[in-house]
Amino acid sequence: MKRGMLRRLPAAAAALLAVGVFGACSGAKTSTSSSPVTSSVPAASARVTIVSDAATIGAFTPPSVTVSAGQTVEWTFQDANPHTVTADDGSFTSIKTGLANGKTYSHTFGQAGTYRYHCFIHPQMLGTVVVQ
Numbered sequence: 588m589k590r591g592m593l594r595r596l597p598a599a600a601a602a603l604l605a606v607g608v609f610g611a612c613s614g615a616k617t618s619t620s621s622s623p624v625t626s627s628v629p630a631a632s633a634r635v636t637i638v639s640d641a642a643t644i645g646a647f648t649p650p651s652v653t654v655s656a657g658q659t660v661e662w663t664f665q666d667a668n669p670h671t672v673t674a675d676d677g678s679f680t681s682i683k684t685g686l687a688n689g690k691t692y693s694h695t696f697g698q699a700g701t702y703r704y705h706c707f708i709h710p711q712m713l714g715t716v717v718v719q
């Protein structure tokens with residue numbers, strides 16, 4: 588008896604795995620446009636000095652100042668007589684604090700417009716703040 592042995596060896600197929608790693612090089616150029624730094628330094632708040640005036644009984648010096656919206660006007664009282672800074676429309680007044688000699692009163696103007704004010708004690712004392 589003949590026993591034919593047929594062995595079939597499965598051929599091992601070597602799989603060749605080629606992995607190609609491509610370094611992704613994005614050609615997007617990030618251009619950093621450095622604009623010149625413009626220092627927007629807000630102008631100094633306006634200052635008004637309240638002094639005695641021989642012609643009247645007191646005066647706001649200067650009688651008119653111009654500031655930008657958001658800036659503050661500071662009044663400095665330099666008279667022995669009492670005065671106030673009172674808006675004609677009543678939007679601000681120094682009466683609450685009282686302007687004694689050497690003291691100051693400040694008010695910040697948030698909106699543009701023309702603000703006329705006077706001294707509550709001396710109505711002939713007039714001043715104007717122009718807010719741009």
Ligand SMILES: [Cu+2]
Nearest residue numbers: 645670706709
């Ligand atoms: Cu006054």
